[in-house]
Amino acid sequence: MAETGSLELERLGRIESEALEALAAVDSTTALEAWKVAHLGRKSSPLASALDSLGTLPKEQRPAFGKRGNEVKRALEAAFDARAEALRQAELERELTAGAFDVTQPGRPVVRGGLHPARRMLREIFAVCAEMGFQVYRSRDVESDEYNFQLLNIPPHHPARDMWSTFYIQGDERAAEGTLVLRTHTSPGQVRAMREMAPNPIRIIVPGMVYRYEQVSARKEIQFHQVEGLAVGRNIRMTDLNGTLVEFTRRIFGAERPYRLRCSHFPFTEPSVEMDIECAVCHGAGCSICGSGWLEILGAGMVHPTVLRNGGYDPNTFSGFAWGMGPERIAMLKYGITDIRDFWANDLRFLEQF
Numbered sequence: 001m002a003e004t005g006s007l008e009l010e011r012l013g014r015i016e017s018e019a020l021e022a023l024a025a026v027d028s029t030t031a032l033e034a035w036k037v038a039h040l041g042r043k044s045s046p047l048a049s050a051l052d053s054l055g056t057l058p059k060e061q062r063p064a065f066g067k068r069g070n071e072v073k074r075a076l077e078a079a080f081d082a083r084a085e086a087l088r089q090a091e092l093e094r095e096l097t098a099g100a101f102d103v104t105q106p107g108r109p110v111v112r113g114g115l116h117p118a119r120r121m122l123r124e125i126f127a128v129c130a131e132m133g134f135q136v137y138r139s140r141d142v143e144s145d146e147y148n149f150q151l152l153n154i155p156p157h158h159p160a161r162d163m164w165s166t167f168y169i170q171g172d173e174r175a176a177e178g179t180l181v182l183r184t185h186t187s188p189g190q191v192r193a194m195r196e197m198a199p200n201p202i203r204i205i206v207p208g209m210v211y212r213y214e215q216v217s218a219r220k221e222i223q224f225h226q227v228e229g230l231a232v233g234r235n236i237r238m239t240d241l242n243g244t245l246v247e248f249t250r251r252i253f254g255a256e257r258p259y260r261l262r263c264s265h266f267p268f269t270e271p272s273v274e275m276d277i278e279c280a281v282c283h284g285a286g287c288s289i290c291g292s293g294w295l296e297i298l299g300a301g302m303v304h305p306t307v308l309r310n311g312g313y314d315p316n317t318f319s320g321f322a323w324g325m326g327p328e329r330i331a332m333l334k335y336g337i338t339d340i341r342d343f344w345a346n347d348l349r350f351l352e353q354f
């Protein structure tokens with residue numbers, strides 16, 4: 001019986017050496033595939049038929065035969081992989097010596113996207129404001145006349161509305177919200193935030209697009225971003241506003257850049273100021289871009305008592321400051337951009353500079 005056993009094992013050994021011999025003669029990928037079918041194929045290869053006959057062997061011989069069979073199978077598979085790799089290398093070398101391609105040639109550059117300059121500027125502003133404790137609050141682009149104007153202390157037909165050329169939406173007059181507009185500024189977000197958070201203290205910024213019915217020019221667009229700032233709490237003073245704005249400009253423009261705060265007027269703040277930064281082009285001398293040597297970057301002030309009340313805060317207990325800044329304006333000053341229309345013109349020659 002032991003004799004038959006060793007005969008069977010020899011048969012496996014023969015299958016292995018014949019297969020390896022045939023493999024040594026394989027010199028193309030087509031021939032290699034054919035070899036695989038012939039010697040590792042599950043149906044008709046000698047190895048497969050030998051393994052199929054396992055069941056016909058005496059029980060005690062089966063383990064040794066099975067073990068050897070698997071060894072042969074793994075050896076043939078490994079030999080196949082090695083041969084395939086060798087053929088690949090040979091092919092590569094042939095191409096190299098034939099000069100079919102040049103491995104020293106630099107690769108094709110990857111076209112990388114980048115952040116839009118407006119988004120970049122916004123992120124920079126977010127980072128600075130976040131460090132000062134301001135959270136981002138999102139408010140809507142389509143506003144009611146009530147929030148965009150009335151709750152900000154600008155009654156219907158008041159001449160102060162002339163400060164904003166407004167896109168009115170021909171809405172249903174009977175709509176619960178009354179007349180709808182595209183927000184002309186981010187200030188309505190102040191009242192929405194206050195009504196949501198009263199009587200808790202607030203420190204937020206409200207970023208977003210605002211819309212104005214304007215003649216488009218190098219300095220004016222019909223849409224642009226604003227970042228509103230709002231702090232409400234007890235004992236908030238004008239000096240807090242001043243400190244916040246000065247620190248903000250130092251971080252965005254550097255400590256050396258001259259700035260100034262001027263008295264101004266807004267219906268929703270009292271007192272009100274505007275902040276200017278020295279023009280980067282003429283350095284204060286006055287030029288065609290700035291006129292006076294200064295460029296306005298934001299309006300600000302102490303939140304008007306009426307607005308606090310509209311937001312649900314008692315002005316006898318609470319006070320606050322607010323600002324509204326234009327990030328595109330700031331980016332123009334920072335990067336020396338002279339035409340605001342470049343922001344939304346979608347011209348890659350402009351956008352790729354950032």
Ligand code: DAH
Pocket residue numbers: 184185186187228229266268269298299300301302322323324325
């Ligand atoms: N909303 C004003 C504008 O669009 C800017 C502004 C001024 C916002 C003063 C404020 C503020 O919060 O206090 O012109």
